[in-house]
Amino acid sequence: MYFDPNENLIYPLYALSNWVLTTGGLMFVVLFVSLANLLVTRGKSGVGVFFAEIRGMISDVFSISPRRIWALTRLTFMEAYRRKALAVFVVFAVMFMFAGWFMGDTQEITPDQVKVYVSFVLTSISWLTLPVVLILCCFGIPEDIRLRSIHTIVTKPARRIEIVLGRMIGVSMIGVLVLLVMGTVGYIWIVRQTPERSQKFLVCRVPQYGGIKFINRDGDEGTGVNVGDIWAFRNYIEGATKARAVWQFRNVDESVLDADGNLQLENSFSAFRSYKGDMTRSLFYDIKFYNPENGVSYTTDPQPVNEFRSKLDKIPRKLTVDDVQYDLIKDLVTKNKFLHVEIACIDREQYIGMARPDLFIRMPNRPFWVGYWKAVLGIGLIVVLVSMIGVAASTIVKGPIATVLTFVLYVLSGKNSHQFMDALMSGDFKGGGVLESIYRLVTHMNPTTDLPETPAFYVVKGFDLILTSFLWLCKQVIPRLQSFNMTEFVANGFDVPFNVSILPSLLVTTAFIIPCVMLGYFALRVRELESK
């Protein structure tokens, strides 16, 4: 794994409070923007209108009719069909007909090749589905307003909130339908593309991760060595010294053993040689299990590092140390069900690198389709989220603008852009805000050089601070889609964990429902439907 799967870990207990916080924050933003809009457009009377609309909305919520919503959903469906949205299947078919041309030779298929297949299928499914959904959700209501067909609806007993909900559900359902078809075809394509003898690579491993800490060469707690990699994901331990990587696994009992009673420990350690030495011989590590409560320990024979591939070490339950037999679970696991595992590098002046997910207890595999469909679910949740944001945006602005707005929000919702915005707001980002960056670009000033301490630059920094504060406000509206991308788990042969990926994604998606519906309702109530 090249990322820490626990980055997005949410404990179920905190899930509800997280959801309330996100929804509440978004609702506040929506209400604040609506009130500001009414104050600007209608002056003092805007306050009255605002509260009247809130009352109206609450009343509408209690009079929602599922029948009317379903009718509007069907209408959205019919519209999409007439607009030939399903022509996306033609593009999909063409892509999959020729995809094999671009992707390696199936004669020498490896787990890496399978990774490419899975990534391709899931990426192309999302790239094809999202534009369709984006256009459908952003152009539906504006088109109704332009053609004045919305009058036919609003003059019926259908309420504004039902129109918004109907559109959202309709577009989401189209997206999900497209996704289901493409997901099924994609699954068949992956299975067919992988030869019979390589089908074993299509698995969903279920890992149980532990916490990691490093011991440095003197035996003190440390951080491991950086061997000069640009990507400092892994830390290295030096061979034939006291340097160790220590994992602590929770909840270890008999249930983690396989059918033969072995503990399956899988690793993907990295090797770094400070001198080449005998290149035909791998670097070696050993695994030590110890129980700090009773002082019992067991060290395995040296094992070769299998770099950039996984290596499975099966540890038998019955272990013999100095002619005394120990039980792995009874003697080496603490009373609180903790298992301590120490990794050491055997070779002098050589290094072995590892990060937290590089060692885990491997539980029984799940079928590939389980992880695959979970990843499709992740895409489905993005589709639903985009539909809601798109429909809400289309109630305020015209179709093309709503499309661009939703697309920009989607682009900005990735991990990198959130990290960039965080760095910009916290001041960690070198080079400053908008004005400061412009000044530095024009004058070719290095980002690490301090600005002159003059009044003009205080003004520049002050202006940037205002803009950055505005950015903070905008950031609250931009969803975090980091956990939605479940492709990486499946492509790397892992199951998609519920509390790391599915739960956070579900929370983000549902957190946007009420604010988006509210926004759509307010916009449709307040705006002039006659204006095209």
Add this chain to the structure above:
Amino acid sequence: MNKLTSQQRKLMYLIGIIVLLIPIIQLSLPADGKKNPGGWLSQLRTKYDLGESDLGDVDASGAAINLVLLGMRGVAVNLLWIEMDQQKDMKRWAEMQATTESIVRLQPHYEKVWDINGWNLAYNTSAEWDAVPDRYYWVKQGEKLLKRGVARNKRSTELYYRAGKVLQHKIGYADESVDYRKYFLSDPDPAFNGGPDPEINPDGKDNFLAAKDWFLESCERETTRPQHILDRSLFRATPARCQFDYAAGLQKDGRFGEETRAAWELARQDWTEKYGREIFHAVIGPDESDIRMEMTEDDVKQIAKTPDDELRVRRAVDQYQKMVNYAYWRMRAFAEAEPDTAEAHRNFFEAKQAFKAQEFEKARASAFSGMEAFDKLFKRPEYKNLVDEELLTEECMLGWKIWDDIHQIAQEKVPEDFPLKWLVEMKITNDSIMKQVNKQFKRLFLDSR
């Protein structure tokens, strides 16, 4: 416009279309053999050999993707390069290779793209892996990519050179070259049943000979399409240098029979009779003259019109010879083609093997025979300059060190006089040579215990 009727407007549109069609047809009219050179674009394409099929094999899928991207190819390629760089930093090799694949499909005729990506796989990626067979796999991937680049750009001089360079330099000279050279003939991948990977070595040749074929092709293209990698004199020396590498490689592998002698003889012919007879336009300061590496006094006089000219030509030949170390390789080729030299190498090789196996008496005898043979060789006037060649002197010094060490092991006094004594006295103070010799000796010493 509003005053025009619908029919008039349609007529106007038709006229507009026809007017616009005329320059378009003129621009893009296809060529029809020799009779009709086609439109302006077609003529330019012919003039600069820019037709897809002129450049190399046609890749229908890549061309289709380029067309589908319309004008966004540059943007897509930039994004892919950024992605590839990130994947490289994160050591996501499979994804990096897939991205490389997309890039070369989008930029199939940009030679540098093949060059850089081929290098990236063969040199950078292979070095990241720990196991030698894994490293070799990535070297092969780099070579395969370059080979495909050549197929797509058949007129490219530089890509032929790069494909040869990986075989010569990476497989032949890496720290793991002993294994790589073996793998080139017998691939570690069980799919090849102990034979070579036919994609990079279809004829089952030695890597240096396979590289020589690539270099010969690149030299052939260089006459019509100049390269910008090396000075021309160095560039055109590459096939002959590969032959030298091959012959030296055979010796390194412990093969000293007729095969090796013949390889040196062929190297001599390549160097003196082919490369040595090639004409180079030498530009030294303000002076320009056409010279050859192999020039007799008569040749010089034939070219030079005046005594000044003669001096200029001699100076140019001298400088060019120094640039490619011509005289040394010439002398080495002659010396190595001698049966006695092959025997001397064999003696030193056997001495090393016997020392490793702790057969000290055999090792001492072999080392002494080698020392005698090289002593004789170095003392011949035509080969006296060979003592300046580091690799050869290192070999002799190592042979002497084995011989000397065995005396110490046996607690015997080293004779006052022995063959190559003068060389030992001359080189024992040379730190660079002695460092290498001691390193090699230490390795032998450790292997023997």
